[in-house]
Amino acid sequence: MLASAWKAPDRPRRVPEPFVNPNPFPRGDLALRRFELALPESVNDCLKVLAAHGAGARLVAGGTDLLPQMKNGLVKPAFVVDLSGVAPLHALTCDASGLRIGAAVTARAVELDARVRATYPAVAEAAALIGSVQVRNLATVAGNLCNAAPSADMAPPLLALDAEAVIAGPGGTRRVPLTAFFTGVRRTVLGPGELLLEIAVPPPGPRSGGNYLRHTPRRELDIAVVGVASQIALSDGVCAKARIALAAVAPTPLRATAAEGALEGQALTPASIERASRLAVEATHPISDQRGSAEFRRHLVQVLTRRTLTTALARARA
Amino acid sequence: MARQILRCTVNDEAVEVLVRPYDTLLDALREELGLTGPKEGCGTGDCGACTVHLDGRPVASCLQLAMQARGRAVRTIEGLAKTGVLHPLQDAFVRHGVPQCGFCIPGVLMAAAALLAENPRPSAEEIRYGIAGNLCRCTGYTTMITAIDEAAGVVATARS
Numbered sequence: 001m002l003a004s005a006w007k008a009p010d011r012p013r014r015v016p017e018p019f020v021n022p023n024p025f026p027r028g029d030l031a032l033r034r035f036e037l038a039l040p041e042s043v044n045d046c047l048k049v050l051a052a053h054g055a056g057a058r059l060v061a062g063g064t065d066l067l068p069q070m071k072n073g074l075v076k077p078a079f080v081v082d083l084s085g086v087a088p089l090h091a092l093t094c095d096a097s098g099l100r101i102g103a104a105v106t107a108r109a110v111e112l113d114a115r116v117r118a119t120y121p122a123v124a125e126a127a128a129l130i131g132s133v134q135v136r137n138l139a140t141v142a143g144n145l146c147n148a149a150p151s152a153d154m155a156p157p158l159l160a161l162d163a164e165a166v167i168a169g170p171g172g173t174r175r176v177p178l179t180a181f182f183t184g185v186r187r188t189v190l191g192p193g194e195l196l197l198e199i200a201v202p203p204p205g206p207r208s209g210g211n212y213l214r215h216t217p218r219r220e221l222d223i224a225v226v227g228v229a230s231q232i233a234l235s236d237g238v239c240a241k242a243r244i245a246l247a248a249v250a251p252t253p254l255r256a257t258a259a260e261g262a263l264e265g266q267a268l269t270p271a272s273i274e275r276a277s278r279l280a281v282e283a284t285h286p287i288s289d290q291r292g293s294a295e296f297r298r299h300l301v302q303v304l305t306r307r308t309l310t311t312a313l314a315r316a317r318a
Numbered sequence: 319m320a321r322q323i324l325r326c327t328v329n330d331e332a333v334e335v336l337v338r339p340y341d342t343l344l345d346a347l348r349e350e351l352g353l354t355g356p357k358e359g360c361g362t363g364d365c366g367a368c369t370v371h372l373d374g375r376p377v378a379s380c381l382q383l384a385m386q387a388r389g390r391a392v393r394t395i396e397g398l399a400k401t402g403v404l405h406p407l408q409d410a411f412v413r414h415g416v417p418q419c420g421f422c423i424p425g426v427l428m429a430a431a432a433l434l435a436e437n438p439r440p441s442a443e444e445i446r447y448g449i450a451g452n453l454c455r456c457t458g459y460t461t462m463i464t465a466i467d468e469a470a471g472v473v474a475t476a477r478s
Contacts, residue, residue: 132452
């Protein structure tokens with residue numbers, strides 16, 4: 001056939017969709033907007049500054065969440081309070097009485113701490129997954145919780161370990177179980193004038209084990225599509241205590257209490273682990289977004305719960 | 319807005335510099351001290367072009383407020399080489415022709431230097447993780463990894 005005899009077949013013309021930038025942080029001028037900076041050196045000074053400036057003040061520790069939000073105009077504080085000069089907040093203690101992570105302790109310090117790795121492996125595993133090494137050397141574990149992203153990597157292991165937030169405020173110090181700390185997407189119980197001092201984790205007890213896993217398309221520098229931590233304790237061959245905590249499947253990180261209840265008092269077998277993994281899915285109400293569909297997230301919860309429970313069990317037996 | 323005095327050491331020299339409260343460490347290094355080795359790529363901690371050492375640890379200087387570096391030791395790419403002698407990493411990068419456009423290289427070198435200080439004989443996998451926080455738009459990662467591996471041998475031999 002001659003080339004000139006060829007006619008393009010009739011096809012419906014595809015009209016391109018208008019381009020919508022999915023980036024929730026449309027890039028503008030990345031310079032920080034003006035603010036005053038306070039450099040307190042004690043918790044009391046810090047509380048005084050917060051009391052004086054109220055809701056217009058923001059605390060900065062590592063700055064790895066706050067600064068991008070400020071640069072992108074999502075947060076516009078008139079006053080910023082730097083916690084890095086408050087010495088007691090840098091304390092990381094791990095002994096028989098438990099683990100205490102001060103508000104200014106970096107994710108990198110927790111990730112590399114030999115005692116944390118030995119006794120609270122899920123916490124060290126989660127800390128090692130945040131950002132890049134350049135980010136982890138700034139980012140704090142407490143900041144990861146206060147930022148209160150549904151996908152916060154530090155939340156599941158600390159929830160699974162029954163951690164408490166120790167909060168200082170105008171009325172003194174209060175302790176809030178982490179289960180009650182998150183109140184919504186990027187919202188916590190922290191009121192204006194309050195400061196998270198430290199995260200207190202009780203000792204996990206003998207014959208216990210934990211594990212944190214998350215799913216991300218990339219291995220580094222990514223945000224969890226789903227994150228799951230499991231923590232178990234064994235006694236006389238049965239599961240004495242089980243904790244399963246999930247991230248990025250609801251507005252806040254949460255515990256899968258029905259799945260936990262199905263394991264406690266039972267022998268941990270592949271069948272009981274599988275049943276708990278299915279029950280964990282029922283605790284979730286995930287959304288579909290650019291990271292994954294709700295259906296995929298439910299699938300991931302089941303898979304990651306099974307895997308983390310299996311690893312936690314192996315660690316408890318070791 | 320009142321400026322504040324930032325006192326710290328930069329590349330082993332004590333410095334006093336007036337900074338605005340909302341200057342990042344990267345702003346202070348580049349604009350006030352003229353150290354333009356660290357670059358602003360993304361400004362949000364994703365690309366690693368602004369990597370400097372703070373008390374020996376690699377950090378994203380675009381995410382740190384300048385005043386947060388008070389009393390601390392900052393090292394930039396300008397302070398990586400001893401006078402007249404390239405750091406083994408810089409030497410290996412030159413010999414392997416690693417830089418293409420060169421924008422990411424100061425950050426990559428600082429990340430790699432921190433990796434070798436902590437782990438003198440990293441595996442190829444560990445090297446990849448060590449520079450995972452550094453993006454190279456020229457995609458010149460293969461020669462980077464080769465050069466870091468080679469420099470690791472030199473650094474480890476020099477130590478022992």
